Amino acid sequence: MSKQGDMQQELALDVNHLFKNFGGLQVLSDVNFKIRGPELIGLIGPNGAGKTTLTNILDGALKPSGGTVYLNGKRIDTLPPYLVARAGLGRTFQVTRAFRRMTVMENLLVPAMALHATASRREFEEKAREVLDFLTMSHLTNEYGRALSGGQQKLLELGRLLMLDPRIVILDEPFAGVHPRLMEIIYEWIYRVNDEGKAIILISHDMETIFTLSKRLLVLNYGDLIADGDPDVVKDDPLVKAAYLGEDEPAPASPAGPESAKFALPTRQPGQDDSADDEEGRVNA
Amino acid sequence: MANQQIFLLALLWVVFWGAIGSLFTPRIYSRKDLDISRATLGGALVGAALGPIGLIPLWIYTPRFTNRIYAAASIIVLGILILAFARAYPDNLCVSDGGFVASQVTNGIVIGLIYSLMALGLTLIYSILGIVSFAHGEFYMVGGMVVYFMSASTLFGRAGAWVWLLGAAVVTFVIGAIFEILFLRPMGEGKIERPKEYAILVTFGLSFFLQYLVQGLAGANPVKAPRFFDFPVIELPNAEDPYLIKTTAGNLRLFDAVSIPNTRFVSAMISVLLLFALLFFLYRTWTGRGLRAVSEDRQAASVAGINPYRMNTLAFALGGMLAGLSGATLVQVFTWLPQVGIPAAARSFVIIVLGGMGSLPGAFVGGIIVGLVEALGAGCVPDPARAAAYIPAYGMIILTLTLLLKPTGLFGREL
Amino acid sequence: MMKRSTLLRIGLPAALAFLLLIAPLWIGGSPYIMHLAITAFYYAILAASWSLLAGYAGQFSFAHMSFMAIGAYAAALYGTYIRITTVATETCREIPFFGRWLVILDPIGISQSSQTNCLDLARQTMPAGSMIIQPSIWWGLLFGVVAGGLFGLLIGALVLRLRSTYLALFTIGFSEILRAVISAEIDITQGQSGLEMAPLFPNGITLFGHSYSASDKIPPYYVMLALFLVIMLILSWVVSSRIGLFIRAIREDQEASAALGVHVVRYKVLVFTITAMMAAAAGVIQGHYIGIITPNILIILQMSLVIAMAVIGGLENIYAAAIGAVILLFGLELLRNSFTIGPVTIDMTTWRLVAFGLVLMITLRFFRNGLISPLIDRVMRRNVARETVALRNAATAAATPTATTAGEGGSDE
Ligand SMILES: Nc1ncnc2c1ncn2[C@@H]1O[C@H](COP(=O)(O)OP(=O)(O)O)[C@@H](O)[C@H]1O
Numbered sequence A: 001m002s003k004q005g006d007m008q009q010e011l012a013l014d015v016n017h018l019f020k021n022f023g024g025l026q027v028l029s030d031v032n033f034k035i036r037g038p039e040l041i042g043l044i045g046p047n048g049a050g051k052t053t054l055t056n057i058l059d060g061a062l063k064p065s066g067g068t069v070y071l072n073g074k075r076i077d078t079l080p081p082y083l084v085a086r087a088g089l090g091r092t093f094q095v096t097r098a099f100r101r102m103t104v105m106e107n108l109l110v111p112a113m114a115l116h117a118t119a120s121r122r123e124f125e126e127k128a129r130e131v132l133d134f135l136t137m138s139h140l141t142n143e144y145g146r147a148l149s150g151g152q153q154k155l156l157e158l159g160r161l162l163m164l165d166p167r168i169v170i171l172d173e174p175f176a177g178v179h180p181r182l183m184e185i186i187y188e189w190i191y192r193v194n195d196e197g198k199a200i201i202l203i204s205h206d207m208e209t210i211f212t213l214s215k216r217l218l219v220l221n222y223g224d225l226i227a228d229g230d231p232d233v234v235k236d237d238p239l240v241k242a243a244y245l246g247e248d249e250p251a252p253a254s255p256a257g258p259e260s261a262k263f264a265l266p267t268r269q270p271g272q273d274d275s276a277d278d279e280e281g282r283v284n285a
Numbered sequence B: 001m002a003n004q005q006i007f008l009l010a011l012l013w014v015v016f017w018g019a020i021g022s023l024f025t026p027r028i029y030s031r032k033d034l035d036i037s038r039a040t041l042g043g044a045l046v047g048a049a050l051g052p053i054g055l056i057p058l059w060i061y062t063p064r065f066t067n068r069i070y071a072a073a074s075i076i077v078l079g080i081l082i083l084a085f086a087r088a089y090p091d092n093l094c095v096s097d098g099g100f101v102a103s104q105v106t107n108g109i110v111i112g113l114i115y116s117l118m119a120l121g122l123t124l125i126y127s128i129l130g131i132v133s134f135a136h137g138e139f140y141m142v143g144g145m146v147v148y149f150m151s152a153s154t155l156f157g158r159a160g161a162w163v164w165l166l167g168a169a170v171v172t173f174v175i176g177a178i179f180e181i182l183f184l185r186p187m188g189e190g191k192i193e194r195p196k197e198y199a200i201l202v203t204f205g206l207s208f209f210l211q212y213l214v215q216g217l218a219g220a221n222p223v224k225a226p227r228f229f230d231f232p233v234i235e236l237p238n239a240e241d242p243y244l245i246k247t248t249a250g251n252l253r254l255f256d257a258v259s260i261p262n263t264r265f266v267s268a269m270i271s272v273l274l275l276f277a278l279l280f281f282l283y284r285t286w287t288g289r290g291l292r293a294v295s296e297d298r299q300a301a302s303v304a305g306i307n308p309y310r311m312n313t314l315a316f317a318l319g320g321m322l323a324g325l326s327g328a329t330l331v332q333v334f335t336w337l338p339q340v341g342i343p344a345a346a347r348s349f350v351i352i353v354l355g356g357m358g359s360l361p362g363a364f365v366g367g368i369i370v371g372l373v374e375a376l377g378a379g380c381v382p383d384p385a386r387a388a389a390y391i392p393a394y395g396m397i398i399l400t401l402t403l404l405l406k407p408t409g410l411f412g413r414e415l
Numbered sequence C: 001m002m003k004r005s006t007l008l009r010i011g012l013p014a015a016l017a018f019l020l021l022i023a024p025l026w027i028g029g030s031p032y033i034m035h036l037a038i039t040a041f042y043y044a045i046l047a048a049s050w051s052l053l054a055g056y057a058g059q060f061s062f063a064h065m066s067f068m069a070i071g072a073y074a075a076a077l078y079g080t081y082i083r084i085t086t087v088a089t090e091t092c093r094e095i096p097f098f099g100r101w102l103v104i105l106d107p108i109g110i111s112q113s114s115q116t117n118c119l120d121l122a123r124q125t126m127p128a129g130s131m132i133i134q135p136s137i138w139w140g141l142l143f144g145v146v147a148g149g150l151f152g153l154l155i156g157a158l159v160l161r162l163r164s165t166y167l168a169l170f171t172i173g174f175s176e177i178l179r180a181v182i183s184a185e186i187d188i189t190q191g192q193s194g195l196e197m198a199p200l201f202p203n204g205i206t207l208f209g210h211s212y213s214a215s216d217k218i219p220p221y222y223v224m225l226a227l228f229l230v231i232m233l234i235l236s237w238v239v240s241s242r243i244g245l246f247i248r249a250i251r252e253d254q255e256a257s258a259a260l261g262v263h264v265v266r267y268k269v270l271v272f273t274i275t276a277m278m279a280a281a282a283g284v285i286q287g288h289y290i291g292i293i294t295p296n297i298l299i300i301l302q303m304s305l306v307i308a309m310a311v312i313g314g315l316e317n318i319y320a321a322a323i324g325a326v327i328l329l330f331g332l333e334l335l336r337n338s339f340t341i342g343p344v345t346i347d348m349t350t351w352r353l354v355a356f357g358l359v360l361m362i363t364l365r366f367f368r369n370g371l372i373s374p375l376i377d378r379v380m381r382r383n384v385a386r387e388t389v390a391l392r393n394a395a396t397a398a399a400t401p402t403a404t405t406a407g408e409g410g411s412d413e
């Protein structure tokens, strides 16, 4: 327990004045937040709000147009993704990205071996088996990634994160298109990882899960971080209601003006798959 | 001669500062939070044109790279190289003989028009199917072979060039359609696991197959078709002093300086005709509009009732046919072998990458640029043996530079 | 179960290697078959290393034969222009070299037109008893491999950002430029007439008490076999090591690999370099064996053959690619004989290639993993499906509430 206490002390993510624009499109403007210790944070916002872009910047895949990110005092916004991963930040992708023509075991070995330059395969196979047990996928150890269902591929990604063993994880819509039975396992996964002293940023459209799971809520609205705090407080924030929650909660008192109607429209972005609807279609294709 | 080193030095200078510019400019622009999509090429051009004198103010003021900056810098670079070349090789025909240069330029444009036609086929395929056909050169070769054999046969020998061309068009169109239906359609249906790589390899397989099939059927001896048409004999303004135009059956002279062989001229004219026919087809007919709709938005097009599979087949067959026709016209210019498709295909790759993959105007402009570069390279490089041997390399240098500096090409959609 | 697969994994290749080692005892009498075997190993090296690059790392490079040619030409240039003398020549470019002189022959001097070079001139003035030594070809091998590796590194770094189609176009372009340069720089490379390369054992060699002349096929057979076995060993080590794991992950998904801590750039360039070195080594040995190297080894046909061999064998399996190369080479050879039916003579040297192209296309379309590698997979992975089912049944029997239902049958293509 005392060890976990130390880890809480260490774990700190500082996001300062983050900006990002693609050409003329301002996707993030002046995003600031801090994470201290193993928090379980929900990140919500309408489609196209910039959640995935924020994830990509934190993970190093994109460079911010301005601002800095520090992980445990180390600046990570200038690092390439593989170094960010080694520094202790892991993420999943909105669209599942299992290695389709590698076995489940090999999928799990990749992050473990990337992290430890000297260790041999054998050392990690044991750990990988444990992870698979936890994900109730041990019978699939030698199957190829492509033979898994969409939900199982999502689980596999979570398994890879367990092998990477990062200090902070960002889950980009982990529940999209997942069978309810597998959802339980993801819940369990989140609690377990959180109990191990890791911080989690959970991006989801599913209000119910967000409110059950997270202790803190960030709301992103077209580039602006409009709220940050206790979910129950944030829920009643008029700004948030106007911008986002109005569409999900049939609450009568919502001051839905013409402004919010715009946000209620489901916006489809070019070049970016919305995984939720076609996820199952890809399975075993 | 010490003079010759001037050109080498100028070349080195340009390449060195170009490289510096292309490497560091994007970094500086990205640090200043500016759009970097044009910084690589812009930095390279400014560096090559002005060296440190240009780069330092560029890095301080970091202006937006407009087309005007591109153009000015390119002109300066060309100017430097031409001047240095003239100083280094004062006796070279390209420096001393204006008529020779004009002749090379005209011939470059003429041959470039034909290259364009072939590259248009490739870019058409890319814009609809999203693949590059590595068998494009073999369609070109087959087109030429068909014309040769028809012209040599007793049945069609007297039918005339238009019939031969029609024959080449039909044969290449049919080959393209059959291949597309058998091997590429499954890709669209999602039956193929790694479609991009599959497309490369399977069209490569087709190229191999066609090459040796033709070799098996026709043998490996070089052949050449007869001249399609003779020029009418004209001398303008009059026979005594023909400073404007003078033609013989096989040649055309302009201004007493520029000389264009009949076969090239006829090929280019046929290519231009076909170009217009293609434009008419794409912009004025329903099927052509359907093709363009598919290239812009596949999903929307199929919702609008256009069968995308049929469009794929049509595009591939049509693309192959354009290559075939360009071979069909050129078989009267060059000797023909089962292997002639390889350099022709390589040239088409260069053209569509330079022009921007999938861009029709790009293929057209790219074709003319490549034609010009080849003609001037072949005519001006000092050592004639080298000049000929390096012809395939000129295009490849263009390709390499494009991929390094502006992968989207001249007219490509910016990413 | 574990034991059986280990046995297969190690025992089978070992047995095969042993067979190849003793094969000359039976077929050594036939120089023709020995020649085919040497050529088969050469293609097997190229196909297997290309399968690492294309199949495992997903980099469909058409420049593989270029690296082979770079290796061969580096060794040939070294053999043609480098000599060691015991006394200074005073006419050639030379540098002191461990008490002797390393002489660089004037390249212009030995172009086709005049056969004299600076050393021929110097010979007349050199004191009697001074020696001119042609340095060992094995240093040339090293030189060629290093040159191949350097070019592999350079090209690998240049094409890093290019994806499939562009990579293919760029590498075809590189290959063509190289061919143009080699054909054009006649002063150095002697253009189309090519450079001669010394035999592997210029003075013959004695093996097992039997002495072989420079033109015997048995010593080159063992050299090429040794190279083949060494390269297959390296390849199988690479494939089973972290490198193999990472390059496959990168092939599957570059961004996801990077997000999991894989240094994408390093491994992409590394695999380019390694495979380029292997191709270069094959080129050097083959060049010495054949005795001459010309720019024609860079024609597309050669690259097509290697690609077709790897694809038909199985692109994603180095062993399958190697076996495919050997089988196809012998197959093509068997089909070589032309025949006559009535008035028509079928020129099989061409038609066999037509058939080859057809087989290539059909393999691609209907047997994505090639013809050989499914056989290997069937042996190696035959119990996976059964295992999956058994394990799941066990799990269901234990009444785990979260037992999953998907992934039926564990499709095992
Ligand atoms: N690479 C990119 N280039 C241009 N625009 C982008 C890019 N990635 C995302 N965008 C745009 O940024 C906005 C935010 O996208 P995203 O971060 O994916 O939103 P979210 O994940 O919240 O739905 C969208 O308008 C999207 O179109």
Ligand SMILES: [Mg+2]
Pocket: A048, A051, A052, A053, A094
């Ligand atoms: Mg998103």
